[in-house]
Amino acid sequence: MEFRLRVWRQAGPDAPGGFEEYLARDVKEDMSILEVLDQVNQDLVQQGRDPIVFESDCREGICGVCGLVIDGVPHGEPKKTTTCELRMRHFRDGQTITIEPFRAGALPIIKDLMVDRTALDQLIQSGGYVSTRVGSSPEANTIPVAKQDQEEAMDAAECIGCGACVAACPNGSAMLFVGAKVSHLAKLPQGRPEAAKRVTAMTERMQELGFGNCSNHYECQAVCPKDIDVKFIARMNREFIKGLFKKKN
Amino acid sequence: MELDGRVPSGPIQDKWDKHRMDGLKLINPANKRKYKAIVVGTGLAGASAAASLGELGYNVEAFCYQESPRRAHSIGAQGGINAAKNYQNDGDSIYRLFYDTIKGGDFRAREANVYRLAQLSTAIIDLCVAQGIPFTREYGGLLANRSFGGAQVSRTFYCRGQTGQQLLLGAYQSMMAQVQTGRVTIRGRREMVDLVLVDGEAKGVIMRNLRTGELESYAADAVILASGGYSTVFNLSTNAVGSNVGAAMRAYRKGAYFANPCYTQIHPTCIPFSGRHQSKLTLMSESLRNDGRVWVPRKKGDTRHPSQIPEQERDYYLERKYPSFGNLSPRDISSRAAKEVCDEGRGVGETGYAVYLDFEDAFNRLGSEIMDERYGNLFEIYHQITGEDVHQEMRMRIYPAPHYTMGGLWVDYNLQSNIPGLFVLGEANFSDHGANRLGASALMQGLADGYFIIPYTIGNYFARTNPGQVDTDRDEFAQCRDEVARRNKELLAIQGNKTAHELRIELGDVMWDHVGMSRSRESLRKALQEIGRVREEFWNNLQVPGSDDSLNQELEQAWRLAESLDFAEVMAHDALNREESCGCHFRVEYQTEDGEALRDDQNYAYVSAWEHSGVGREPTMHKEPLEFEEVSPSTRSYK
Numbered sequence: 026m027e028f029r030l031r032v033w034r035q036a037g038p039d040a041p042g043g044f045e046e047y048l049a050r051d052v053k054e055d056m057s058i059l060e061v062l063d064q065v066n067q068d069l070v071q072q073g074r075d076p077i078v079f080e081s082d083c084r085e086g087i088c089g090v091c092g093l094v095i096d097g098v099p100h101g102e103p104k105k106t107t108t109c110e111l112r113m114r115h116f117r118d119g120q121t122i123t124i125e126p127f128r129a130g131a132l133p134i135i136k137d138l139m140v141d142r143t144a145l146d147q148l149i150q151s152g153g154y155v156s157t158r159v160g161s162s163p164e165a166n167t168i169p170v171a172k173q174d175q176e177e178a179m180d181a182a183e184c185i186g187c188g189a190c191v192a193a194c195p196n197g198s199a200m201l202f203v204g205a206k207v208s209h210l211a212k213l214p215q216g217r218p219e220a221a222k223r224v225t226a227m228t229e230r231m232q233e234l235g236f237g238n239c240s241n242h243y244e245c246q247a248v249c250p251k252d253i254d255v256k257f258i259a260r261m262n263r264e265f266i267k268g269l270f271k272k273k274n
Numbered sequence: 275m276e277l278d279g280r281v282p283s284g285p286i287q288d289k290w291d292k293h294r295m296d297g298l299k300l301i302n303p304a305n306k307r308k309y310k311a312i313v314v315g316t317g318l319a320g321a322s323a324a325a326s327l328g329e330l331g332y333n334v335e336a337f338c339y340q341e342s343p344r345r346a347h348s349i350g351a352q353g354g355i356n357a358a359k360n361y362q363n364d365g366d367s368i369y370r371l372f373y374d375t376i377k378g379g380d381f382r383a384r385e386a387n388v389y390r391l392a393q394l395s396t397a398i399i400d401l402c403v404a405q406g407i408p409f410t411r412e413y414g415g416l417l418a419n420r421s422f423g424g425a426q427v428s429r430t431f432y433c434r435g436q437t438g439q440q441l442l443l444g445a446y447q448s449m450m451a452q453v454q455t456g457r458v459t460i461r462g463r464r465e466m467v468d469l470v471l472v473d474g475e476a477k478g479v480i481m482r483n484l485r486t487g488e489l490e491s492y493a494a495d496a497v498i499l500a501s502g503g504y505s506t507v508f509n510l511s512t513n514a515v516g517s518n519v520g521a522a523m524r525a526y527r528k529g530a531y532f533a534n535p536c537y538t539q540i541h542p543t544c545i546p547f548s549g550r551h552q553s554k555l556t557l558m559s560e561s562l563r564n565d566g567r568v569w570v571p572r573k574k575g576d577t578r579h580p581s582q583i584p585e586q587e588r589d590y591y592l593e594r595k596y597p598s599f600g601n602l603s604p605r606d607i608s609s610r611a612a613k614e615v616c617d618e619g620r621g622v623g624e625t626g627y628a629v630y631l632d633f634e635d636a637f638n639r640l641g642s643e644i645m646d647e648r649y650g651n652l653f654e655i656y657h658q659i660t661g662e663d664v665h666q667e668m669r670m671r672i673y674p675a676p677h678y679t680m681g682g683l684w685v686d687y688n689l690q691s692n693i694p695g696l697f698v699l700g701e702a703n704f705s706d707h708g709a710n711r712l713g714a715s716a717l718m719q720g721l722a723d724g725y726f727i728i729p730y731t732i733g734n735y736f737a738r739t740n741p742g743q744v745d746t747d748r749d750e751f752a753q754c755r756d757e758v759a760r761r762n763k764e765l766l767a768i769q770g771n772k773t774a775h776e777l778r779i780e781l782g783d784v785m786w787d788h789v790g791m792s793r794s795r796e797s798l799r800k801a802l803q804e805i806g807r808v809r810e811e812f813w814n815n816l817q818v819p820g821s822d823d824s825l826n827q828e829l830e831q832a833w834r835l836a837e838s839l840d841f842a843e844v845m846a847h848d849a850l851n852r853e854e855s856c857g858c859h860f861r862v863e864y865q866t867e868d869g870e871a872l873r874d875d876q877n878y879a880y881v882s883a884w885e886h887s888g889v890g891r892e893p894t895m896h897k898e899p900l901e902f903e904e905v906s907p908s909t910r911s912y913k
């Protein structure tokens with residue numbers, strides 16, 4: 026197969042950017058799109074040109090580092106796929122493919138396709154945990170957890186923190202990311218004692234960091250490689266309101 | 275020189291307790307804040323160490339090459355984590371977990387370390403549940419277990435097929451809670467390019483800021499390396515593409531001993547190799563072997579669709595050769611058996627280097643719903659990569675791939691290397707798995723090291739030092755920075771015709787062909803020559819564009835490959851020295867009549883620890899004899 030790639034190139038955070046075109050030849054259908062970029066980069070390096078900067082690590086859809094916007098969609102089509110798992114069999118031979126970085130106010134571009142997602146770490150830092158001490162845990166089976174609660178917590182906990190939800194949202198909101206963490210922990214008895222404090226702190230931090238609010242577009246779930254459900258945003262709102270009452274009291 | 279692991283005396287079950295009381299000094303709570311530790315790597319071992327040290331009141335600066343600590347490759351572990359809880363009432367105990375681990379490691383691990391690991395295993399589960407890790411549960415609300423290779427009890431705890439992800443996020447979140455208190459600082463996008471010694475003790479690191487290219491100096495009272503293993507020396511492996519042995523090799527150059535580098539685990543269940551373009555191999559959790567049956571056609575070159583091959587023409591070779599463990603035989607044995615049948619010409623798939631993992635029986639027995647609950651995400655990964663739906667095909671094609679490395683920097687019972695002040699945790703050390711690691715034991719070891727061992731043992735080191743003695747203005751830091759800068763300039767100045775990527779593939783081929791699943795004296799000598807050839811080519815014909823004072827991913831790759839090339843040599847020397855077969859180290863000269871590993875306890879019951887003796891010179895070997903007081907080494911039999 027052969028493809029024309031339109032790739033966003035940008036020298037630095039404040040430099041102007043633009044598209045450049047590259048030809049990808051000898052592409053096999055079970056290659057991932059990142060392997061196609063690898064191949065293009067090899068040619069560029071051999072020509073002594075500046076290779077395209079993009080990030081990836083695990084290349085098996087779990088580390089969450091590889092987000093690119095492919096033909097306008099974070100992580101591209103089909104659904105429930107990270108960029109590193111996106112195989113070329115999903116494209117038409119000869120097609121032009123447009124590749125851009127995630128774009129959101131809170132995730133600034135570093136170079137080319139690489140963005141800065143440390144804002145997501147700061148969100149977790151503000152409260153996305155259970156305060157435990159290494160030495161003070163009760164025996165693991167002391168508190169039974171209903172299987173459906175644990176399963177729902179796990180559905181939320183599967184978030185890989187890639188930021189596609191933020192990139193897809195017209196408001197650049199991180200509500201799905203925060204909602205997933207708030208719900209994961211709120212759904213389990215271990216996370217209840219801090220539930221109100223957590224949701225309040227994370228929501229405040231989200232606003233400080235320049236993420237937008239949710240206005241129910243649901244683009245986030247549509248692009249989420251782990252299909253995290255927007256119902257977790259609803260749960261987050263509920264926890265937030267519950268938290269307001271707690272604060273008053 | 276004989277190395278001393280400094281194992282405490284006394285009965286094995288009391289060693290750790292007694293050591294904490296008599297052997298390890300404590301630091302007064304008010305003094306803890308005066309000490310600072312550097313943690314390199316934020317996987318399970320690094321993140322848990324940073325979290326627990328921060329919680330105790332120490333200052334911690336944690337570094338990772340990824341943008342965020344949550345991306346470390348522990349996140350890729352799928353199957354689970356072992357613990358001797360005996361929730362299943364099936365006869366598990368601390369002693370049994372200890373015994374299984376020692377035996378699984380083919381009697382090449384230090385007994386006292388392994389026993390401590392088994393003791394700590396239960397506390398890890400308690401802590402993880404308290405952190406809110408959503409382990410899979412039974413309908414009654416209590417924790418579920420699954421079976422794993424090399425054990426006849428069911429002791430593995432899991433979160434669907436993403437156990438590593440959940441445990442890592444738990445450790446990461448605990449660490450972020452400490453960042454919030456101000457005791458832990460995270461510095462991402464930093465690669466450790468040197469270890470700084472002051473008066474022979476580890477007191478700092480040089481980091482290359484991958485975003486700016488700047489060389490930064492950091493000083494501390496001790497340095498903890500938790501930088502993972504060396505599987506990427508084979509190029510394709512189940513590791514992340516960025517995983518590398520660089521940090522450990524920098525310590526090795528500064529005098530830290532590299533122990534048992536010849537032990538690499540080749541994981542039996544990965545999606546097979548498909549072509550040169552491939553950037554990594556993807557693991558399919560070993561837990562699949564609980565319900566999957568491994569087979570190849572009896573006939574050579576049988577190209578029929580698997581569903582057309584009748585039962586009597588299939589060879590369920592693991593069930594045939596190892597009737598009592600069958601499809602759950604340990605990883606080394608399962609991998610070698612797969613290679614054997616493929617070498618005989620009975621492999622399947624396009625390349626002939628694959629075997630079937632068949633779920634037809636399991637689907638019939640359990641139904642789609644239960645199978646999806648257990649393995650749904652694995653079926654999805656398989657579908658994404660190969661385009662095949664397991665629900666329709668009823669089977670996968672799998673083949674072994676480099677996965678985990680049991681060798682690593684040498685450490686004593688306190689997890690301290692031979693350089694005072696340098697501690698090594700997780701996959702980066704050599705301590706607990708001998709010549710082969712059992713499934714679901716890596717997560718256990720990473721967390722035991724980070725949460726439950728280092729908080730005590732580092733205090734003992736601090737107790738004999740004054741805090742804050744070293745700052746980055748010292749000459750030692752400037753010297754290290756200069757050396758790193760010189761090396762970067764050298765890499766940029768070659769301006770040859772081959773990319774680091776091409777040379778990485780060349781080295782990987784050499785290692786896979788000659789130092790892979792089976793080795794011989796001849797292949798290892800050949801490997802040493804070939805490694806030399808690739809290194810020669812690397813230093814004379816490498817092309818790295820750009821500069822060293824900015825973001826330069828090609829330079830990062832080249833740096834890591836330079837370290838890999840030097841490491842590859844140490845690995846080959848170790849494999850050549852060990853004239854026996856044990857665990858994952860299979861020397862074709864040493865096998866039984868029916869092709870099983872033939873250990874030589876008389877001559878090789880030791881840890882080989884290699885000391886750097888200058889660039890291009892053969893490293894010097896030191897031995898730590900392995901003494902077995904509890905178990906007597908027997909021939910491993912899974913028949």
